[in-house]
Amino acid sequence: MAVSLACLRPGQSGIVAGFDRVDELTQRLMHLGVIDGTPVEVVRCAPAGDPIEIRVMGYALSLRRSEAEAILIDEVR
Numbered sequence: 001m002a003v004s005l006a007c008l009r010p011g012q013s014g015i016v017a018g019f020d021r022v023d024e025l026t027q028r029l030m031h032l033g034v035i036d037g038t039p040v041e042v043v044r045c046a047p048a049g050d051p052i053e054i055r056v057m058g059y060a061l062s063l064r065r066s067e068a069e070a071i072l073i074d075e076v077r
Helices: 024-031
Strands: 013-019 039-045 052-056 059-063 071-074
Touching: none
Parallel strands: none
Antiparallel strands: 013 039, 013 071, 039 052, 052 059
């Protein structure tokens, strides 16, 4: 069962299972390495919850919560 990346807390990780929609945002995320089967970890969240810092393919990427909601995650750890 896939969940949104926005549901994960700092320290949790999982595998990208896809996107809940296809648009310019998801195309940009795929160019940045957020593709199916890629491990991703939530590093930290801002005090207000936005943005979220994730680690993907060895680098840090900050996303708005609305952007993170589009990313589906499997195998949450």
